[in-house]
Amino acid sequence: MIINRPPMGWNSWNTFAENINEKVVMETADFIVESGLKDCGYEYVIIDDCWSLKERNEKNEIVPDPEKFPHGMKYVSDYIHSKGLKFGMYSCAGTMTCAAYPGSLDHEFIDAKCFAEWGVDYLKYDYCYHPFTTYGHMLYKRMGLALANCGRDILFAACSWGSENTKTWIKETGAHTWRSTGDIFDTWESIKELALSQYKVAEYNGCGCFNDMDMLVVGMKGKGHVGLKGCTTEEYKTHFAFWAMMGSPLIIGCDLREADDDAMAILKNKELIRIDQDAAYRQPYFVDGNRIINNERKGDEPLYSWYPDHMPVIVRHLENGDIAIGFFNFTDNEHYECFTLDAVGLGFCTGKSLELTDVWTGEVSKPINDTVGANLPAHGCVVYRAKVVDR
Numbered sequence: 001m002i003i004n005r006p007p008m009g010w011n012s013w014n015t016f017a018e019n020i021n022e023k024v025v026m027e028t029a030d031f032i033v034e035s036g037l038k039d040c041g042y043e044y045v046i047i048d049d050c051w052s053l054k055e056r057n058e059k060n061e062i063v064p065d066p067e068k069f070p071h072g073m074k075y076v077s078d079y080i081h082s083k084g085l086k087f088g089m090y091s092c093a094g095t096m097t098c099a100a101y102p103g104s105l106d107h108e109f110i111d112a113k114c115f116a117e118w119g120v121d122y123l124k125y126d127y128c129y130h131p132f133t134t135y136g137h138m139l140y141k142r143m144g145l146a147l148a149n150c151g152r153d154i155l156f157a158a159c160s161w162g163s164e165n166t167k168t169w170i171k172e173t174g175a176h177t178w179r180s181t182g183d184i185f186d187t188w189e190s191i192k193e194l195a196l197s198q199y200k201v202a203e204y205n206g207c208g209c210f211n212d213m214d215m216l217v218v219g220m221k222g223k224g225h226v227g228l229k230g231c232t233t234e235e236y237k238t239h240f241a242f243w244a245m246m247g248s249p250l251i252i253g254c255d256l257r258e259a260d261d262d263a264m265a266i267l268k269n270k271e272l273i274r275i276d277q278d279a280a281y282r283q284p285y286f287v288d289g290n291r292i293i294n295n296e297r298k299g300d301e302p303l304y305s306w307y308p309d310h311m312p313v314i315v316r317h318l319e320n321g322d323i324a325i326g327f328f329n330f331t332d333n334e335h336y337e338c339f340t341l342d343a344v345g346l347g348f349c350t351g352k353s354l355e356l357t358d359v360w361t362g363e364v365s366k367p368i369n370d371t372v373g374a375n376l377p378a379h380g381c382v383v384y385r386a387k388v389v390d391r
């Protein structure tokens with residue numbers, strides 16, 4: 001199975017954790033269709049940890065908890081499929097999942113067969129409780145092979161949080177996405193930490209095996225399992241825009257049934273989704289004034305880590321010749337940030353400039369004196385989709 005777009009969908013963990021059940025999952029599927037999120041591209045409905053009993057059955061299979069899923073998983077899967085959506089589940093490479101339910105260690109082929117029989121389309125595969133006598137790449141290869149041989153196309157979403165230098169071996173395992181970060185929480189500090197961690201891994205991304213920055217917290221507003229403090233609308237916009245600029249999977253984590261209008265507007269931003277899902281899937285790069293930071297290296301490590309003031313400017317060249325430009329402000333003060341057109345390949349000699357469309361407001365503008373700039377509120381962002389035009 002090959003995937004050529006970062007997956008989009010919803011996952012139960014951020015809000016529900018062990019309170020997951022059939023009703024929540026099926027109502028969420030209904031909502032994804034009725035609210036128009038499906039038309040925006042959200043398609044996977046994923047049950048995370050805590051779905052099973054604590055013991056396997058006599059055939060060594062994992063058993064769905066009958067209190068949470070009284071009709072079994074095939075029933076939930078059929079319902080999700082009847083809505084034109086896809087069904088995702090969760091397991092772990094260790095003896096237990098992170099929440100201490102049975103993991104798939106030494107049962108990889110049995111579990112993959114069960115998932116195939118239940119009609120699973122996506123498997124998130126975590127890394128808790130793994131034996132210290134073996135390596136992550138061995139365990140992910142095992143499940144990669146089990147899924148590739150289970151008789152059904154199942155997207156393999158690896159979740160080893162970037163540990164053991166995941167980025168260097170994950171593509172060997174058959175994974176379609178790889179989690180480059182620790183867990184997200186519904187706070188500005190968490191969003192900032194995850195976003196800035198991407199300086200070091202942005203280039204380990206691409207078609208076939210997408211860098212997963214973890215699920216979205218947009219709309220959580222401090223409620224649910226990773227709820228904590230919650231964020232402002234401005235901060236949720238920055239979070240969503242950053243994930244889209246980087247081409248991360250867009251997996252919603254709030255209780256959609258209670259999401260407010262601001263959250264829905266962010267999650268449905270068509271231009272950002274279009275950038276996230278751009279068919280060319282070119283590597284994003286960071287610019288700082290006239291310097292292209294990506295090209296400055298010391299050994300194998302990009303030098304993003306010294307980036308001075310937490311105001312990354314990300315650029316991605318898109319399939320139709322447009323350019324996506326994202327200005328982000330991770331500082332606590334208002335700022336102006338800019339770069340000159342040379343930094344994206346449009347030096348004066350080319351005779352070309354850009355027409356900039358703001359993805360939030362639709363406002364159209366042009367660079368002034370060859371300079372693309374943006375006024376950024378604290379914790380805010382400005383993202384342009386830019387068309388190459390004559391000067």
Ligand code: GLA
Pocket residue numbers: 013048049097098099126159182183
């Ligand atoms: C890990 C993962 C999370 C979530 C939990 C479930 O922490 O990184 O995304 O799946 O396990 O226990």
